[in-house]
Amino acid sequence: MVDIHYFAAARAARGRSTETVDAGANGLVTLADLVETLGREHTEHRAAGLSLAEVFGRCTFLADGRRAEPSAPLANVERIDIMPPFAGG
Numbered sequence: 380m381v382d383i384h385y386f387a388a389a390r391a392a393r394g395r396s397t398e399t400v401d402a403g404a405n406g407l408v409t410l411a412d413l414v415e416t417l418g419r420e421h422t423e424h425r426a427a428g429l430s431l432a433e434v435f436g437r438c439t440f441l442a443d444g445r446r447a448e449p450s451a452p453l454a455n456v457e458r459i460d461i462m463p464p465f466a467g468g
Contacts, residue, residue, distance in 0.1 A: 391426035
């Protein structure tokens with residue numbers, strides 16, 4: 380099970396701040412698999428005119444607190460943070 384935490388525009392585009400996904404049961408091996416599936420399945424909300432999949436294109440992803448590339452494996456990952464660019468400071 381992987382806990383997904385959405386921030387800012389990603390949270391708005393998903394319509395919630397967290398969810399849990401059973402990556403193994405859904406055949407999700409890499410971060411790219413997870414992102415593709417989430418973007419395809421969750422189209423009911425938008426943020427500033429962008430779908431969740433479109434917001435993902437601007438995001439940084441952290442796997443258990445460390446920056447993760449799309450090819451990062453999900454095995455043994457407990458938490459994914461999805462963070463769009465933030466304005467301000």
